[in-house]
Amino acid sequence: MDYDADIPESTFEKALMMQNMITALGTGGIMSDPRYQLIRTELISDPEIKPLLPSFVRTCRDSDSLWAYMKSVHEGNGAYAARRQHVNGAFSPLLEHLEVGKSVPSDSDVSAVLSRFDGEGVQAAWAKALKRR
Structure with missing residues (x-):
C-alpha cells in the first residue's frame, strides 16, 4: 500500500x-x-x-x-x-x-512603535534597560 x-x-x-x-x-x-x-x-x-x-x-x-x-x-x-x-x-x-x-499578533504593533525610534533613542532605551536589570 x-x-x-x-x-x-x-x-x-x-x-x-x-x-x-x-x-x-x-x-x-x-x-x-x-x-x-x-x-x-x-x-x-x-x-x-x-x-x-x-x-x-x-x-x-x-x-x-x-x-x-x-x-x-x-x-x-x-x-x-x-x-x-x-x-x-x-x-x-x-x-x-x-x-x-x-508572525504573532503583536509583531505589527511592535514594528510600528520601533520604527518611531532613531538610533540615539534606541541606545538610550537600551542603556536604561541595562541599568534596571
Whole structure:
C-alpha cells in the first residue's frame, strides 16, 4: 500500500492528520504506523517545527510506544475525553504556529512603535534597560 499517497501536502494538514491519528489511537481506534512514521520523520527533521512538536511525538516512534504513553495519560472512566484533551492541548502550539504563520499578533504593533525610534533613542532605551536589570 502506498501510504504517502494519502498524506496531505501542507505541513498544517500533516500535523492535523498526525493529531487525529494519535487521538484515534488513544480513544480505542487504530493508527497506521507507516503513515505516522512518514509524517513524524518529515516534521521532526524540520528545525523550525521540531521544538513545537509534542514531546510524546518526538519520543514515540510507533503506535506501540504511543499507546503505552497514552495509557499513562489517563485510565478508567473518562479516559477517552482526557486523552483527547491532552493530545489537542499538546498539538495546539504547533497548529497555531502553522495556521497563523511565523508572525504573532503583536509583531505589527511592535514594528510600528520601533520604527518611531532613531538610533540615539534606541541606545538610550537600551542603556536604561541595562541599568534596571
